[in-house]
Amino acid sequence: MEKIKKILIGTNNPGKYSEICDLLPKEIEKFSPKKLNIKSPEETGASFEENSFIKASYFSKKTNLICLSDDSGLEIDILNGRPGIYSSRWGGKNKNFNLAIKKVFKALDKKKKNWREEKISARFICALTIFGLKKKPIFSVGKIEGYISNEQRGLKGFGYDPIFIPKGKRKTFGEMDPKKKYKIDHRYKAFKKIRKFL
Numbered sequence: 001m002e003k004i005k006k007i008l009i010g011t012n013n014p015g016k017y018s019e020i021c022d023l024l025p026k027e028i029e030k031f032s033p034k035k036l037n038i039k040s041p042e043e044t045g046a047s048f049e050e051n052s053f054i055k056a057s058y059f060s061k062k063t064n065l066i067c068l069s070d071d072s073g074l075e076i077d078i079l080n081g082r083p084g085i086y087s088s089r090w091g092g093k094n095k096n097f098n099l100a101i102k103k104v105f106k107a108l109d110k111k112k113k114n115w116r117e118e119k120i121s122a123r124f125i126c127a128l129t130i131f132g133l134k135k136k137p138i139f140s141v142g143k144i145e146g147y148i149s150n151e152q153r154g155l156k157g158f159g160y161d162p163i164f165i166p167k168g169k170r171k172t173f174g175e176m177d178p179k180k181k182y183k184i185d186h187r188y189k190a191f192k193k194i195r196k197f198l
């Protein structure tokens with residue numbers, strides 16, 4: 001099997017970048033689009049898988065490096081899966097996650113007045129793609145089930161971490177030590193399935 005020595009982590013999201021760096025073997029040299037001054041492509045796909053492929057192929061072709069890309073997001077059942085593939089876009093131009101969380105609460109208020117008294121099921125999904133290998137691209141998907149917290153809790157992590165409580169836990173991802181979160185989350189689950197290629 002082709003041994004990967006260098007990899008471009010195809011994301012301009014600092015939270016994801018540090019999480020993926022921690023998952024990868026230490027001996028692989030890691031590059032970021034930010035350092036190479038490359039902007040992210042438009043996410044025109046209709047699914048996490050498509051968007052992950054769009055990013056991995058774009059970044060890899062731009063740099064001639066093997067690229068590992070992630071597309072991920074939060075699906076809330078009573079919102080028919082929203083924000084879903086629009087998770088990042090709910091934060092607006094400046095990727096303001098406070099704004100994204102406010103939008104989630106507003107959408108829930110609109111859907112069900114007393115949602116805070118109920119268990120609102122949701123999941124994080126992550127689709128990974130490795131592009132640029134001699135063989136075909138490699139794909140993997142991971143999910144973690146949980147609930148929406150009735151208030152924002154915790155300052156750790158990024159994105160929707162302060163409002164997501166994984167099933168069987170009391171703390172939100174935002175309250176958990178990042179190293180603990182990394183070991184149970186959607187990205188780790190997707191990563192585990194493709195670890196053998198790295």
Ligand code: IMP
Nearest residue numbers: 070071072073074087088158159160161
């Ligand atoms: P994209 O994959 O870059 O389009 O963005 C995915 C968005 O989903 C992120 O910007 C976050 O808002 C959210 N997201 C994905 N994974 C996580 C996570 O592990 N914690 C919190 N939010 C996440």
